[in-house]
Amino acid sequence: MPDAMDTQDKTILIIDKMDESRRRLAALLQECGHGAIQQAASLAEASTLIPGHLQEGTAAPELLLVDLNLLDQQPHDGAWPHLAGKAASATIPIILLVSDLNHAALQAGLPQGAMDVLRKPVHPVELRARIQCALARQAEIARNQSLHRQLDTAAMRLQHSRRHDDLTGLANRLFFDEFLDQEWRRCRRDQHPITLCLADLDFFKAYNSRQGREQGDACLQRVATILAATIKRPADLAARYSGDQFAIILTETPAEGGCAVAERLRRALAARQIPHPHSAVSPWLTLSCGIASLTPKAGTTVHDLTSQAERALFEAKHRGRNRLVCPGLRARPAPPS
Structure with a gap:
């Protein structure tokens, strides 16, 4: 698991409809040593900051903190699946923020695309630990994906070598x-x-x-x-x-x-x-x-x-x-x- 110095330079995106909630969480992140903080008031706005639709001059976020209430307020517009899909493609972990762990959206487990859930109000020590854990898990996922790609490439090369002549490249x-x-x-x-x-x-x-x-x-x-x-x-x-x-x-x-x-x-x-x-x-x-x-x-x-x-x-x-x-x-x- 990376230490605090490994994660403090990561860009974190806060997604919350309430301005005051975003300001409080941003201040808390700054207390934890995180300086690169982005904010979005909706899932749709957050999607514009994920690679693929990145606004010019804006650094891509490396972790998302999402208020769970947004999933209830925008359940049918497809914003959450779109955001979660883009985050997964860019290997960006998502932590959900919730006031009540008995929230109906959590009864069947974490919504698809989310890695962890954090209860509000957030304690600085727990926030730091959850961020470090999420980034470490996502880094491991990225390493495994890279390894699988390398294995797939090696298997394809082996299959090609088994069926083709080394000198001419024609079928053997x-x-x-x-x-x-x-x-x-x-x-x-x-x-x-x-x-x-x-x-x-x-x-x-x-x-x-x-x-x-x-x-x-x-x-x-x-x-x-x-x-x-x-x-x-x-x-x-x-x-x-x-x-x-x-x-x-x-x-x-x-x-x-x-x-x-x-x-x-x-x-x-x-x-x-x-x-x-x-x-x-x-x-x-x-x-x-x-x-x-x-x-x-x-x-x-x-x-x-x-x-x-x-x-x-x-x-x-x-x-x-x-x-x-x-x-x-x-x-x-x-x-x-």
Whole structure:
């Protein structure tokens, strides 16, 4: 719990309809060492002093002392819920002041938003102690909220790390497998086609060994950026399939759509003209792509889709690389560089 010196510099807002009551309480607070005191005659006026509607040049209050009678006098105008909500959002504690502890408003417990109740006339020692306690409790609440936010952020980062490749930021193989299985089952249920594109960077092992690991990683990152920009629909997924292989899952998409996306990727990569002095097919970095498309039916599995895509990719490389191959569609070599 903070000591008196910790709380004397806190701005306290007195909310009471009676001018004389506010003056007496302000004088008492000054006797207790509090110099930063604000006053309001209504809940609505007090709301203008809470962050969000703070009057220019006015310090935000850090604790509210509210006469309970105001809740009775303004029960239906929504002023109290509004004030209590703003105070809660700004982590400002509220202490209610009441002449009678048997007040009807207290029979069901403290009104929502209030932290404590203090009986009038107020004794200086009790006032000081209640203020210190309320501020200490509110500080603990703020610390806990901050801790929860940090834990939530850490959990989100952990979840992202579990599902994404550290180098490229694309989905990793684990997330790829989970997503593909999920979309396969959905397309089987709805009888929609699903298309898988597997892309392999041509002669990338030579690039990596000659240019060095650092340059190789930078190249993969550039390709990942191009790939991510190629995927237009939120429902589709771009992933790092293996070391220098990438994958695109296109839901509810036939083979022709997969070819169009793969061609867009190949052209985007060609437009970047990433030098590849060790390639046998082009002075620039190129890719080969295998495309497979199926509408899931009884007796077919997701393995059938991946196997077809892998065979198509192998055929694209076998035919000279730098081309697209899709079963049932004519292979598409790239135009001369």
